Amino acid sequence: MTKDKSIYIKNIYYMLSYAFQVLKQTNCDSVSAEDFEQVQVLFAAIFTKGVSQQLKRGLYREYITRNETLSVMRGELDLQETIQNRIQRKTRLACEFDELSETNLFNQILKTTIHYLVRDDGVDAERKAALKKVLVFFDGIDLLQPSEIQRVRLHYQRNNKNYEMLMNICYFVLDGMLQTTEKGDYKMAAFSDEHMARLYEKFILEYYRQRYSYLTEAKVAQAKWDLVGETSESMIRFLPVMQTDISLRLGDKMLIIDAKYYGRTLQQQYDKYTLHSGNVYQIFTYVKNQDKDNTGNVAGLLLYAKTDEAITPDCMFNMGGNQIGAKTLDLNVDFKVISAQRDKIAEDFFGAQVA
Structure with a gap:
């Protein structure tokens, strides 16, 4: 059953607004005034507004552990690797340190969702252009395979609470809603009962x-x-x-x-x-x-x-x-x-x- 075809698409927006209160705080008032014939166009509109608002705040960053060979000491010394460098007559130090990075699961899921919405043949050219403008801010962040995303790894706290609504939109778009056509294009399947x-x-x-x-x-x-x-x-x-x-x-x-x-x-x-x-x-x-x-x-x-x-x-x-x-x-x-x-x-x- 594709019940979404019998539901006003605008009502799905209102349902999302109540389900995720932060949607009312992301300058989406203009979205509620629009008429949408397909649910993916609604998601594209919400996503463009929501991600743009998040970009103004700054993308969420997490500490990741990095291993690099440097000329000066940073973090902890990797003694074994440094000894190997000495044996090879290299004067550089092998260091292990933590660094704040935008490359994390939250931003990877955002980029992946934008990527597939841009490729969805149900999203109009104007929406796609707006999404592409947002996508440039995710340069250097890796894409994920939708089937490999583990939502249980998402943990919310004060610094990333604003991502919760966006992550749920990503879930609706990516989880079981993508189909590959014979031409290799992607389109959003019906809004499922689940x-x-x-x-x-x-x-x-x-x-x-x-x-x-x-x-x-x-x-x-x-x-x-x-x-x-x-x-x-x-x-x-x-x-x-x-x-x-x-x-x-x-x-x-x-x-x-x-x-x-x-x-x-x-x-x-x-x-x-x-x-x-x-x-x-x-x-x-x-x-x-x-x-x-x-x-x-x-x-x-x-x-x-x-x-x-x-x-x-x-x-x-x-x-x-x-x-x-x-x-x-x-x-x-x-x-x-x-x-x-x-x-x-x-x-x-x-x-x-x-x-």
Whole structure:
């Protein structure tokens, strides 16, 4: 399924803006006013703005260890290599020292992403020209093979925090979105379900975190198993972790949201359409274990991204004293309508208004 074709491309920009707040701080206001027919053009526009802003701050540099033969001492002496130089009647010293360098994984990923966007036949000539102007500042930084990039090696701290949004854009562009044509050209494949599911979850969480700032909490959280009696840690480790997508709390009321981005919202058996049984069991388990005192103050919601199916779920049930149900979020409408849909969810459960 290529759901991105049924989503306003501009809405993907707004989703990115909430998911990665720094996007709002990189002079991208002009991007939000444009219309994009293809997602790679949107990424090219965001990337040009974001990287240009980073260049004004200066590219992130890390210390790397270098080994050089010098006429004067620098850093630590490589005694064995220096002795070899003496034997060969060379008067130079073999030194090992640390030096700040722009050649690091972060900048290599940036350059690699720009490289492939420039070669993408879906990006217009004007965008490519802008990207090429940015690319000249990465001279001397090595390109990487997209399949060899290890994102787990990326660690963020104060000096490179601004790279987080750019690295996520790079992920969307490089991870599974590149295809080679018969001519050897590169093009961006459809915005896959995996990428959209990742963005969809983060977007919903950050929307509530930013728009409903007075909520006691809005976060990804783990629900604890409601176990009776003493249970050793060695036994508990065999139980699966109950990791929620979004947990919202206001006072003693809690809403657990499980964001679902599927090709099909409902499962079909013969002529009957029902919610995916695994999804219902999962949200029920989260809620009942979280509400161990049976207060009824914990609710659960399966929030599906709307598909083109004729039947879409919009239902709530009282399951053992807790409200549990499913709703759909239509991403193929104006963003104001999307906001209203999510606001109503918070208002229905918490009685909360946008801050």
